Amino acid sequence: MAAQSTRSEVENYLNTLLNADGFEDYGPNGLQVEGRGEVRRIVSGVTASLALIDAAIAADADAIVVHHGLFWRGQDGRLVGWLGERVRRLMARGINLFAYHLPLDAHPEFGNNAQLGLRLGLTVDARFGEQALGFAGPSGQNTTLAALAARVQTALGGRAPLVLPGDGRALARIGWCTGGAQGYFEAAIAAGVDAFLTGEVSEPQAHLARETGVAFLACGHHATECFGAPALAAHVAERFGLEHRFIDIANPA
Numbered sequence: 001m002a003a004q005s006t007r008s009e010v011e012n013y014l015n016t017l018l019n020a021d022g023f024e025d026y027g028p029n030g031l032q033v034e035g036r037g038e039v040r041r042i043v044s045g046v047t048a049s050l051a052l053i054d055a056a057i058a059a060d061a062d063a064i065v066v067h068h069g070l071f072w073r074g075q076d077g078r079l080v081g082w083l084g085e086r087v088r089r090l091m092a093r094g095i096n097l098f099a100y101h102l103p104l105d106a107h108p109e110f111g112n113n114a115q116l117g118l119r120l121g122l123t124v125d126a127r128f129g130e131q132a133l134g135f136a137g138p139s140g141q142n143t144t145l146a147a148l149a150a151r152v153q154t155a156l157g158g159r160a161p162l163v164l165p166g167d168g169r170a171l172a173r174i175g176w177c178t179g180g181a182q183g184y185f186e187a188a189i190a191a192g193v194d195a196f197l198t199g200e201v202s203e204p205q206a207h208l209a210r211e212t213g214v215a216f217l218a219c220g221h222h223a224t225e226c227f228g229a230p231a232l233a234a235h236v237a238e239r240f241g242l243e244h245r246f247i248d249i250a251n252p253a
């Protein structure tokens with residue numbers, strides 16, 4: 001039988017660990033939906049989708065820890081339609097929803113960027129961009145773009161990245177930022193990297209890669225952000241003696 005902790009203990013621990021109030025973010029970080037007061041079983045996932053909520057209900061979870069929560073700037077605040085259904089299911093089952101967006105990208109140990117870097121064999125010696133969310137470091141053993149792309153594909157479960165080649169230079173330094181950080185490409189170039197990895201790509205990055213010579217790899221938003229939430233939840237579960245399970249809801253985007 002697993003130990004139990006209180007919702008408040010878990011909440012306070014996570015908020016402090018991640019410096020939850022220290023970021024200019026697109027939504028609230030921390031406890032987004034309040035469930036039962038005791039927590040024994042945690043499910044982690046990338047996004048608080050209906051599929052993840054249903055999987056957490058089936059797993060008899062007391063809390064869900066995600067990177068993408070339910071509430072974002074620009075919503076009108078009504079709990080109707082798909083959003084109402086997600087909230088209704090959580091509240092009906094008393095499941096707590098903890099969501100950490102930028103604080104989870106940024107955390108130097110459990111964050112998405114730190115965890116992706118670990119899997120790519122990259123060390124971090126610099127941070128760049130808005131709120132220092134970009135990570136950078138030496139490329140290590142493989143210095144060609146083809147070798148880096150192969151390393152990414154292996155680390156991300158076989159998913160091949162979309163590669164925008166630069167000028168074919170040897171890759172001495174790599175920059176990366178998980179998720180939808182294509183807008184950080186210019187900051188990465190300014191930080192002196194030879195290749196930049198993120199999840200998504202938009203039209204302007206193809207031209208920037210050609211004109212600056214810095215390669216760009218779009219590795220999948222979901223694929224690059226699969227590692228932070230489970231690393232964080234596993235850590236808090238170990239800290240409080242709770243059960244934890246990561247549930248991956250596949251997403252090609």
Ligand SMILES: [Zn+2]
Nearest residue numbers: 179180221225
């Ligand atoms: Zn994201």
